[in-house]
Amino acid sequence: MCVPAGIRRYAGILVAALICAATAALPASAQQTPFVPEDFKYGTHEDKGTLRFCLDPRDPEWRIAQDIADAIASALLLTPEPKIVSDPIVTAGWDSLYRHFLKDCDIYFGFKLIPGGYPRWLALSRPYYDAAYVLAVQDPDWNALSDIPLDKAIGSAIGTTADFAFIKYRESMPAGARWRRFPMANNEAALQALKGGTVAAALVWGPAVWAIQQADPAYAGLRLISPSPLPVATLGVGAAMLANETFLRSSLDQAIGSLAADGTLAAILARHHFPGTIETSP
Amino acid sequence: MIPFRLLASAMIVTPLLAAPLSSAQAQDGQMANPAEKMRPVTDDMLKKPDDGDWLMWRRTYNGWGYSPLDQINKENVKNLQLAWSWSLTSGATETTPLVHDGVLFIFNYGDKVQALNAATGDLIWEYRRDLPEDLVAAGGNNLAKRNIAIYQDKLIVATSDAHIIALDAKTGQLVWDNQTADWSKGWRYTGGPFVANGVIVQGMTGCGNAEPGGCFVTGNDPQSGKELWRVYTIARPDDPKGGDSWNGLPLDSRFGASAWISGSYDPDQNLVFQGVGQPYPWIAEMRGTRPHEEGHGHESLYSDSTLAIDPKTGELKWYHQYLEDDTWDLDYVYERILVDLPVNGADRKLLVTTGKLGIIEAIDRTNGEWLWATETVPQNVVSGIDSKTGKKTINEAAIPHIGQTTVNCPADPGGRGWPATAYSPKTQALYLPLNEFCSNTTPQPLDQGQVYTGGGRATFARVPVPNSDGNIGRVDAVKLTDQSTMWSHRQRSPMTSAVLPTGGGLVFGGSWDRWFRAFDDTTGDVLWQIRTNNAVNSFPITYEVDGKQYVAVAVGNGSSAARSWATLTPEITNPDGGSALWVFALPSQTQ
Structure with missing residues (x-):
């Protein structure tokens, strides 16, 4: 699959082709994506005008993330399509996260923005709150x-x-x-x-x-x-996605910025009495 | 579970073909089901297996990984050709086939176990474990197992959901199923069991920060599966041997020491020798064993040690630690080779093992006394070894620190990894599959996500050794009598399989670039090679059926260790799928 689904959905063929070319120029070894035998089994997600995101109940902050995700979907004029992850295992590695991106969602909420803390095949949004x-x-x-x-x-x-x-x-x-x-x-x-x-x-x-x-x-x-x-x-907390989802990341960052500026994110935290702060600068 | 008899079903659906094919099939051995005449595996068989059998992970209790079969030898190996092949479930292989009385048993990725006619490759039965969906979805290396065991009429299997099960060796029917731990808490098996003095011995792995108190080894009853004893691989605070070796930390702050490789057994002493891996998290500063606190030990026992265990009682008789307070992920968990050789003119009962550092070390297996060490691959972690005690002096510059990037050689997958070394009594040499590389190591935080830590104990940026000529893979032959190097075969591709010395004067081994080779055991000359369909990444074996010697090896992609070694050879690529078992033999006229 050359054109990432998220990019196709948001930007059309021309932009997708440009980004695809840029991605293909990276050496495969630099990506170091997890190994998934028979990845064709995961297929390609059909564009339905939705924002597919994963929420993980193992994360105590997931209800906050759920409200923020819904607000982001609304800002992007997309229908929220949440996947409530049901994995029972108490800790997981990047391989498992990668499989969720192949199978369940384009965005996975609840990651701390730790500089240098992520493999190259992952990208993080701007923070939707700090704690x-x-x-x-x-x-x-x-x-x-x-x-x-x-x-x-x-x-x-x-x-x-x-x-x-x-x-x-x-x-x-x-x-x-x-x-x-x-x-x-x-x-x-x-x-x-x-x-x-x-x-x-x-x-x-x-x-x-x-x-x-x-x-x-x-x-x-x-x-x-x-x-x-x-x-x-x-630390800021943001959402993870595949690094080649550049247009999705840009759209997400813009939406988070707008929701921070208009007070939506602060209102969500206040509603939950959550000990976080919102970065409102662009 | 789906046990079935392929031959019976084939006869039902193709009755018209059965008669005309019967004589030809009988000639090829296809109609015979060797499982029907298979003898129960006794304790005596395990102690002294038939030359043509391969009854346990390293074939014999002494862990040699050697077969006396010599039909395939230096003169005729050039004629070796494919006898049959069999597709395996895609994914990491890492597996060791067992062979008994003409039946070959193999564990497939994802807990499928098969019995095959070892002469023809025909399926006799198949067992598919009904694994939890979430466990399968998580995938990864954890669905591979390095070995299984056979005892009496049962095949003993450690499963990916942390159970030990017994299958009827003739039918594949489940006999018993005993849960050891909760896989959702992170416990898992990647190594397999062996049976010593009538007790199943099995090591647990996956003992990270979700499992305070670390890992353990269990003894189970082969008849019922009932757990008989448990030896913890992390010393409890009240343990007089090693309790105060964790820098004063409570048990809830002690992690790791996985026992992820099967052990050896000395029947004369009734002692099991079990290797133990490194403490977690890998970086000592993070786990709290550095800086050292006055008044406390900080060896992090029993990590990176040999444990000598009575298999009947589970009593820990003694231990020997090779690397104190490991802070590089440099396990000493691998095979323990038991061999009797002179040391300084006196006959000694040796236990020889080689950790990820690539340092071969011998201890006296009657008491754990350290005897000698010799180095193989370039390493900068140990700057000196006390010639009397074996105590290592650590190069302080190679110790990782938070906020810094340090260089350590070898890198975390090791100068040697799980692909096992082997010993040949013909040459008195240890054969080692090795890889040369270093790491720029930078500790990283662990809490990126609530659940997803990425195993981020440190970032290991793997780099070639200084002044590397580009060759990563090696096979070394080291004479254990004087620790001299007989030969060293070097190549660009990482070595990714165990090695197999035979009575025919050959050493078989394979690599990431899909080549499977036979080396001359005294010179290292490559006498035969074949390009397979994927990385040779398992434990090759050899066996005999009806007077014919076979060599079997599984190939496949997905092993995390192999993929780590391969990061330095990005030009060598392999297919994602296509795991398979290759079986070779000589053409009849050249035997």
Whole structure:
């Protein structure tokens, strides 16, 4: 298949042919797309004037993404065609994501805009909101990381951008005079360790606290304190798509920009009491 | 499950053809069903298999991967030709056929198991596992298995949905099915089982950040499938041997140590030797074992170790760790070769293994004492090895750090990967399929999406070794008596299959460029080669039926390791589909 479906749908034959030529000029090795035996089985999506997007209920923020996706579809004058992903496996690799692009959707919501964090065959939209990593504690006397005694353990969701900053900061402290860092499997595990007393604080993605407090009243008492002396780590969240969907990406970015400027995205976050911010500059 | 007898159904639908074809078919062996006369596989057979059989992953408990068959030899191998072939399910092959009493068993990608007439390639039965739709949809390398096992009247299979099952070896009927773990939590099998002293031994893999506490090895009853014991490959905090080896981290912060390759067994000691892979995440700074905390060990036991396990009780007798606190994804999980050879003038019972670093290491398999090491491919991770203890000095410049790009050789798929080395008693040499390359390693965050991490523990930008002549693939022959290199065959294409030495003085092996070759075991000269239809990416075997020797090898695309090696040879491309089993033999007049 030379002409990507999304490009065909949005831009017509001439633009598609130009982009196809540009894509074909890239060496195959540079793309490093996942291996899919018998990819013909996935076929080609028929153009129905729809915006096909994947939403993943494993992502606690997926309801927010759903509202944003509907708003984007409306802005593009397309009919929203959501695919609610039902994969049960708790973690997945890029291969699985690639198959969803072949089979289910052109856009997959819920990815952090981490520089250099994606393979070349993937592209990310501009962020539809920003959110911060936070430091959650139960102790009422602590207002910043610097208030936490150095003999305490900090539970950190493993390998996040904020965790990387914490790791580097710890390494700048003398041995024997730095907090212990317990890397936890994910945000939820870090918050559970905080609740269970294994760690004194949890360094996690802010929306994860919002999600767990909504799901379980036992977490209502968690306090968010300043990560100082660590800087506040903020990341944009956007939608992923195949890198050759250049026209789709451009259209999506324009729609997100419009929805940010007219207050639609901010209204969605407010409706969900969601701890995110909207970037309104173009 | 769809077990059936092809021959019976063929006779029903083509009754008019059956009679006139019967004599010819009988002559070709097509009408005979060797499974009907197949003998149960006993413990004694596993200890000393018939020369013509291939009863376990590396053929014998000692892990040699060697066959004494010598009908195909240095003089006549030039006449080797295709005897029959069989299409396999498209996808990664990585498989090892088993052969017993003229029946060849093979695991296909996606958990299809077949029994074939080993002389003709005719299907005897087929078992298709009813895998969860989401598991199949996820695809990938996880639907391949490197080996299966045969014991008594049963074929033992580790499935992609983390079960161990037994099939009736004669019919393919499911006998029992035992779930070990929940595949949706990330547990999976990619290696296969073996049976030691009447117990099925199977290693678990997929123990990433969704599985705190890491992986394990199980022992199961072959009659019922019931799990008898479980040995954790990550030391628990209260473990007196290795509990305090994780830099003071609690169990919930210890990840990895997959046991994704089958082990070896020493019947004299009643000890199983199981390899264990690296800790997760790959970068030590991320998993919290660097920087080192005073008062705590930081070896990350039992990663990158040999575990000596009593298969009857599951007791961990001893361990030997080869690489402390691995931070490069450089497993020491591969085959354990058991061989008795002199060391410094004294006879020793060796256990020889080679990790991704390409360093061949020998320990005493009675107690884990380190004996010697010798290097093969270029590497810059280990700058020194203590000649008495084997303790390695690490090149600090090769240690990855967050916010930096460092160079390590070899790269993450390894100077050697899962394609197994093999030992020939004829030459006392270890034969190794190797690849030369390095990596520019940059740690990356893990939480791009809530679920999709991309395995992004680090970005490994693979590059040639410094001053490379362009050759990536190698086959080395190293004399284990003095660790001298007998020969080294070098080639552009990565080596992607295990090697197979035989009594005929040959070493078979294959590569990413679809060539399957026979080397002279003493000189490395290429004596025969054939271009197959896809990457030679599995464990070749040889066997004998009715006095005729065959060589079998599976080919196919999709193995993540092979595709990683191939990133440095982008000019070599292979078809996406077309996995197949190729079986070779000599023409009758040249035997």
